[in-house]
Amino acid sequence: MIKLFFLFLLKDFKSYLLDSNKSWFAISFFLLCVLIFPLTYGSSVDLLKKTAIASIWICALFSNLISLESLFKEDYQNGVLLQYRINKIPFSIIVITKCISHWVFTGLPIIFFSPFFLIFLSGSSSDALGLFFSLLFGTPLFSLLGMPIAALTLGATARGPLLIFLSIPFFLPIIIFGVLGVNSFNSGSYSEYYLLCAILSISIVILPYITIKILQESLK
Amino acid sequence: MIKLFFLFLLKDFKSYLLDSNKSWFAISFFLLCVLIFPLTYGSSVDLLKKTAIASIWICALFSNLISLESLFKEDYQNGVLLQYRINKIPFSIIVITKCISHWVFTGLPIIFFSPFFLIFLSGSSSDALGLFFSLLFGTPLFSLLGMPIAALTLGATARGPLLIFLSIPFFLPIIIFGVLGVNSFNSGSYSEYYLLCAILSISIVILPYITIKILQESLK
């Protein structure tokens, strides 16, 4: 079981690192964002400074949203998921490794690079710590919340529109609390962080389980 | 031929309207964006005012990027594209109708709603006309330029990231000129518009043709 877990983790990591350009994804998207904001805001340094945190959060949101779509899709379409199920490979392993690798390759790079981007955008690093923590709690939530949503869309005929409108209300609070959290971090109030942490810990317990159920249902 | 053209157009429109979440995608994404910017920028009205145009352009860019991935994918994977080709249904029709319907359901709603969003974000409508024109020239370019790139990456490993990485360089100039154009519109200088127009007219002539060639190649 544990061996299998590491096998799948390794495989997912490998599929990010070697087989494909998946690992470039988050970074390249981020690069795009970080380029676009100064590009479109012109040379107004003041503007950039003020919007830096929100911009980084928006980038994080988008790169998560985009990469979510393909999370289970290929496995589902080519029958690998069915194969796992018939071979009785526990879906818990698949879901958890998918979640971890998704976060490691979309969330983590964002967290890691965000201080640099913050400096690049705003020219100061005073908010870096706050941003770091807010992303640290926020990005796993994106991955976790995204998983059941991605599983739901598998084989959907017209569940789609509903789905996007479903995902908006889930993702919005995270981004709002995330940005608010950074803004109030330097003034010593951490309530938004506590909230994010609370949501995160509940999500870690519940959401993988729900995802497994949805995935099993999707094969019917 | 013309009958076939309208048939495919109708089919694409239908597939956007009825079968799937596609038509909602761009709008809901846009909605998400427009919500995110004021939410993340907090209550600073001044900030919103200054970033409104750029924000709208960024949303336009992202919703185009996201919808690109599925442009030819389904037809390619399930063999419909192969069927068209063997049945000698001209790819020109398929490509042109795809392009039109893609623009109608991602570009057009954005153009249509942008004045409202502009007012919503910045509180003034002074730039609305400039924004309208810049999007009118810019969004078809997104669709046109995205097409060959979406076709190019069919069958590639890790298609999504690759697609995004490849479209960045082509979309960047458009967004830059678009935003610059709005900024200089009220001062009576239209050089960016002329440029966008020029690129657009060249693109309309060349890019569908290149896309056809690439699609034919992708079936090999």
Add this chain to the structure above:
Amino acid sequence: MLKYFHKYANPGKFLTLALPVRKIMGIVSIGVVTVGLIFALFLSPPDYQQKETVRIMYIHVPAAWMSLMIYAFIFFSSVVFLVWKFPLFLILAKESVTIGVIFTFTALLTGSLWGKPTWGTYWVWDARLTSFLVLFFIYLGLKLIMDSFSYSSKGDYAFGYLALIGGFNLPIIKFSVDWWNTLHQPASILRTGGISISSEMLIPLFLMAIGFLFLFIYILLVSVEINLKKRKIIYYKNKPDN
């Protein structure tokens, strides 16, 4: 004409023909670059406005020229490949990409280093610099797409067409300084009105440019040779065993 072309588009013929050229280029390019550097760093006068920083020019300008030229080369090779399907031109184009990336990066780096003392900033979003940055991304995209189709000839065409589409950027880069008023210097050498630069600066500049060009040809030929030899191995491995 086309027949003649066919003869040398044959990889085997190409190798025998290219071998002496490669050897000459290897020696000459290093010599010319060395001489050029000596001229550029020590013998040429400092600019009356920019003082010593002008010496960045002798790297920046040839590197920028090279990156444009290499892209043009990739563009035309790809067109030849797409139209006539000569595999040799695809290999030439593919092997040029890495060299192009390096030159482009050099031009970007030296340009922005030069920008600090002269414009007071490392970077501005004007037409020249932006379009040149786009060129850099297109180069990277070409590099990426080469690795994205494992062992499939589909990737060849994807590469070719991407190079084709990316070609639109070249005239924009070239004429951006004329069409818009940018911070960047307009063309003073490669322009219709003739050269407008003092010969003391022109000589090292040209030496460096020619040196870079030869260097490019040398590296290209070496990597094409390696590629062809590797390809032969793969070809033999894949040959159906009867």
Add this chain to the structure above:
Amino acid sequence: MSKEYLLKVKNLSCERNYKIIFNKLSFNLYPRNIVFIDGNNGSGKTTLLLCVSNILTYSGEVLIKKGIDNFGYVGHRNGLYDTQTVDSFLYFWKNIYNYKKSYHSILEYFNLSRFIDVPVSSLSFGQKKKLSFARLIMMKSKVWLLDEPISGLDKKTKKIILKLIQEHLSLGGGALATSHERLSYFDKKKVTRVKID
């Protein structure tokens, strides 16, 4: 006779991924005749069909009778949208092919009438295959390219399909078919066998 071929293939060679798949194949397809392409897995049967329909680049000649400007095709990938219902699928292709009659009789013929409102994704493998034959019928093309037309079908359906091909031939059409099952259904005189190795 020799002048009224539907399809004339001369010295056809094809290369895929720098590997030669087959070399110098020649055969003719005449009206009312069927050409069977025989060969092991991976020998290049599907590749041959794709060459004939000008999707892959080949060297050699493929001459098609004047006036024939399309092929019918049934292959492994069915060309069905998973989310489309049977009805909307048929309606779409009926319009494309300009098929005037109602397609309900075709559904009846294939015993699929019950599934008219079912999305394609909830059909069984054989039912999907039958649907792609329904499309083939609506197309009314002179030349059919059939890639293992009867694999995965039950006995009754196999017979129906073979009868369908027979009818198509008797109306002056021609077919190019690959199959790993014996097809002793057709008149020997009308059959050409092409062996790829």
Add this chain to the structure above:
Amino acid sequence: MSKEYLLKVKNLSCERNYKIIFNKLSFNLYPRNIVFIDGNNGSGKTTLLLCVSNILTYSGEVLIKKGIDNFGYVGHRNGLYDTQTVDSFLYFWKNIYNYKKSYHSILEYFNLSRFIDVPVSSLSFGQKKKLSFARLIMMKSKVWLLDEPISGLDKKTKKIILKLIQEHLSLGGGALATSHERLSYFDKKKVTRVKID
């Protein structure tokens, strides 16, 4: 004898999209035996396999011998990543199934050694199918669920596959297979036929 079944199916009924697919099926699978599921297209053969492997909800009983905690499966959808090469595909599943030996002999067996560095998307239909059998071999499961195992394969490969199944049976395994082709290869005494209509 009756106690050492591998699989015991009792009064199995299944409903899909509110339609009853089959009703009250009963059969046993013993070691060294094979159960053939017979039926027309759309009768529910694939559905039955999915019920047995507990993917679909069913009513009735499916008892599996203690100690058997997985099934091998080969079906229409091969479960291959298009962009993976043959080598990385086999390597991945080898690790998952904890298969100790080298898979090169399996490739040799299926005559696929030449394709080891080729991405799955450039394999022919039959070659892909052979790959999914390669995975089945590495899995070493007691019970095989085979959904039309030999459709689309050439004669030689069919024989190889049948021999493979025979070997699996002789080692004490069992198989549940559907097929529209006659499978007269096996010892009559070892075969149970289940008819769905």
